[in-house]
Amino acid sequence: MSAVTSRRGDIWQRFAVAIPYLWLLVFFLAPFAIILKISVADPVMAQPPFTPAFDDAGGLQISADNYAFLLTDKLYAITYLKSVLMALSATALCLLLGFPIAYGIARAESATRNILLLLIVLPFWISFLLRVYAWMGLLNNYGVINNLLMWLGITEQPIPMMYTDFAIYIGLVYSYLPFMILPLYATLERMNLDLVEAAQDLGATSSRAFWDITWPLARPGVIAGSLLVFIPATGEYVIPYLLGGPESLLIGRVLFDEFFVNRDWPLASAVAIVLVVLVVIPIVLLQRYQAKAAEQTA
Amino acid sequence: MKRQSRFVFSMLVFGYAFLYVPLLSVVVYSFNDSKLATIWGGFSTRWYVELLKNDQVISALLLSLKIAISAATLATFFGTMAGIALSRFGRFRGRNLFTGMITSPMVMPEVITGLSLLLLFVTLQQLTGWPSQRGYATITIAHTTFAMAYVAVIVQSRLAAMDQSLEEAAMDLGGHPFRVMIDITLPLILPAMVAGWLLAFTLSLDDLVIASFVSGPGGSTLPMLIFSKVKLGVTPDINALATLIMLFVSAGVLVAWTIGRRMRRP
Numbered sequence: 001m002s003a004v005t006s007r008r009g010d011i012w013q014r015f016a017v018a019i020p021y022l023w024l025l026v027f028f029l030a031p032f033a034i035i036l037k038i039s040v041a042d043p044v045m046a047q048p049p050f051t052p053a054f055d056d057a058g059g060l061q062i063s064a065d066n067y068a069f070l071l072t073d074k075l076y077a078i079t080y081l082k083s084v085l086m087a088l089s090a091t092a093l094c095l096l097l098g099f100p101i102a103y104g105i106a107r108a109e110s111a112t113r114n115i116l117l118l119l120i121v122l123p124f125w126i127s128f129l130l131r132v133y134a135w136m137g138l139l140n141n142y143g144v145i146n147n148l149l150m151w152l153g154i155t156e157q158p159i160p161m162m163y164t165d166f167a168i169y170i171g172l173v174y175s176y177l178p179f180m181i182l183p184l185y186a187t188l189e190r191m192n193l194d195l196v197e198a199a200q201d202l203g204a205t206s207s208r209a210f211w212d213i214t215w216p217l218a219r220p221g222v223i224a225g226s227l228l229v230f231i232p233a234t235g236e237y238v239i240p241y242l243l244g245g246p247e248s249l250l251i252g253r254v255l256f257d258e259f260f261v262n263r264d265w266p267l268a269s270a271v272a273i274v275l276v277v278l279v280v281i282p283i284v285l286l287q288r289y290q291a292k293a294a295e296q297t298a
Numbered sequence: 299m300k301r302q303s304r305f306v307f308s309m310l311v312f313g314y315a316f317l318y319v320p321l322l323s324v325v326v327y328s329f330n331d332s333k334l335a336t337i338w339g340g341f342s343t344r345w346y347v348e349l350l351k352n353d354q355v356i357s358a359l360l361l362s363l364k365i366a367i368s369a370a371t372l373a374t375f376f377g378t379m380a381g382i383a384l385s386r387f388g389r390f391r392g393r394n395l396f397t398g399m400i401t402s403p404m405v406m407p408e409v410i411t412g413l414s415l416l417l418l419f420v421t422l423q424q425l426t427g428w429p430s431q432r433g434y435a436t437i438t439i440a441h442t443t444f445a446m447a448y449v450a451v452i453v454q455s456r457l458a459a460m461d462q463s464l465e466e467a468a469m470d471l472g473g474h475p476f477r478v479m480i481d482i483t484l485p486l487i488l489p490a491m492v493a494g495w496l497l498a499f500t501l502s503l504d505d506l507v508i509a510s511f512v513s514g515p516g517g518s519t520l521p522m523l524i525f526s527k528v529k530l531g532v533t534p535d536i537n538a539l540a541t542l543i544m545l546f547v548s549a550g551v552l553v554a555w556t557i558g559r560r561m562r563r564p
Contacts, residue, residue, distance in 0.1 A: 287397065
C-alpha cells in the first residue's frame with residue numbers, strides 16, 4: 001500500500017480500530033480492574049455488599065484479607081489443586097480419545113471426511129447444557145446404562161455413577177472433545193503421509209514411525225487442542241454442578257456459590273483473580289501458537 | 299479408500315457412538331408416555347403438547363431469541379471491524395493488547411467473564427444510574443463481548459487466505475480506502491460474516507453461566523429456565539424441549555453446510 005493512500009485512509013482506519021477497541025476496553029479490560037478493586041475490599045451488609053476503596057475521609061482502605069484467607073484456608077488450596085488436576089486429566093483423556101479420531105478423519109476419503117467433520121462440529125452447535133443433561137439420563141441409578149446392565153444380568157444392584165467424579169470426567173470429555181479433535185485434525189490433515197510410509201518402507205515399526213514422525217508433526221495441534229480443553233475446563237461450573245456430587249467441589253462452583261449463596265463479593269472476586277492467574281499463562285501460550293499458525297497459513 | 303488400521307477404525311466407531319448415543323437417548327425418551335423419565339411407558343407425544351402450552355418456556359425462548367439476534371448483529375459489526383484491522387492494517391499502536399483482548403474471551407472460564415461483567419454493571423449503576431435493571435440489555439452486551447471474538451477470528455482467517463491485489467489495484471486507481479472497503483472487501487468477506495453471525499447467534503442462545511451472572515430478576519433466558527428445572531433431575535418435558543432444539547439446530551447446520559459446499563464448488 002503506497003504512503004499516499006494509507007494517509008488518506010488514516011481516519012477511516014483509526015475509526016475501524018477504535019470502535020471495537022473501545023468496546024473491549026470498557027467491557028473486557030475495565031471489568032478486570034473492578035474485580036481487582038473489589039477483591040481488596042471487605043464485605044459489609046450493604047448494597048453493594050463491599051467497602052468502598054476510599055473511606056469518607058478520602059483515605060485508601062484496602063486489605064489483603066481475602067487473599068490471605070485463600071492462601072491459609074486448606075479447603076481453597078485443595079479446591080484449586082483439584083480443579084487443575086481434573087482439567088489436566090480431562091485434557092489427557094480428550095487427547096487419548098481425540099487423536100485416533102482426528103487421525104482417522106484426516107485419512108478418510110474427502111467425501112467421507114467432510115461428513116465426519118460435520119458430525120464432530122454438530123454437537124458443538126447443540127446446546128452445551130442439553131448435552132450435559134443427556135448424561136444425567138444415562139448415568140442415573142435408574143438410568144439407561146444401569147437399566148441395561150441389570151437387564152443383561154451384569155449387575156443386580158444399580159452401580160452408582162451419577163454425582164461422582166467419574167460422571168464429571170465423562171461430562172468434561174464429552175463436552176470438550178470437539179475442541180481437541182478440530183485443531184488435531186487441522187495439523188494431521190496437512191501432514192505428508194508419504195513420510196510415514198517411507199519410514200515404514202525403510203523398516204521402521206509402526207510405533208517407531210508414529211513417535212518419530214507423526215507425533216512431532218502433530219505437536220502444534222496437540223498443544224492448541226490441549227489448551228483449548230484445559231483453560232475452560234479449569235473453571236467449569238455446569239458440569240460439576242449437574243453431574244458431580246456435593247463433595248466434588250471445583251473452583252468454578254465455589255466462585256459461583258461464594259457470590260450468589262454467601263453473597264461475599266470481595267472473596268468471590270479474590271477467587272476469580274487467583275483463577276485468572278492460574279489460566280493466564282496457558283492463554284498467552286495459546287495466543288502464541290495461534291499467531292504462529294496464522295502466519296503459516298498466510 | 300485409504301486403508302484405516304483396525305484400531306483407528308474402531309476408535310472412530312467408538313468416538314462417534316460416544317458423541318451421539320446420549321443425544322439419541324434424549325430423543326427416544328422424549329416420546330416416553332411415563333412421567334418417570336427413565337421408565338418406558340409406551341409411545342406418546344404428550345410432552346410436546348404440554349411444552350407448547352407452557353408460557354414460561356415460550357417467554358424465555360422469545361427473550362433468548364431477542365438477545366441472540368441483537369448480540370449476533372452487534373458482534374458481527376464489531377468483530378468484522380476487528381478482523382479487518384488485524385489482518386489489513388499491519389502494525390498499529392496497541393495491537394498486542396488488541397489481539398489479547400480479542401482472543402482471551404474465547405477461552406476465559408465463563409465464571410470469570412460473568413462475574414467481571416456483573417461487577418462492571420453494578421459499578422456503572424452506582425456511578426451513572428445505568429443500567430437501572432439487568433436483563434435484555436446487559437445480557438446482550440455480555441454476549442456481544444465474547445461472541446465478537448469468534449467473528450473477528452473467522453473474518454481474519456478469511457482475509458488472510460484472500461489475495462490483497464484486488465484491493466490494492468482499486469486503491470492504486472484512486473479509490474478511497476473506505477469505498478474500496480465497502481465495494482470490494484465486504485462482498486468478499488460476506489460468507490465469513492454470515493458464518494460469524496450464525497456462530498455468534500448460537501453461542502448467545504446457548505450461554506447459561508454468563509447470562510446467570512448479568513441477568514436480574516425476571517430476566518430468565520431459555521438456558522436459565524432449563525437449568526433451574528434440570529437441577530432437580532431428568533424430566534420428560536425437558537427431553538421434548540431438547541429434542542426440538544436439536545432438530546432445529548441440526549436442520550440449520552445441514553442447510554448452512556449444503557449451501558457452503560455448493561458455493562465452494564466452481
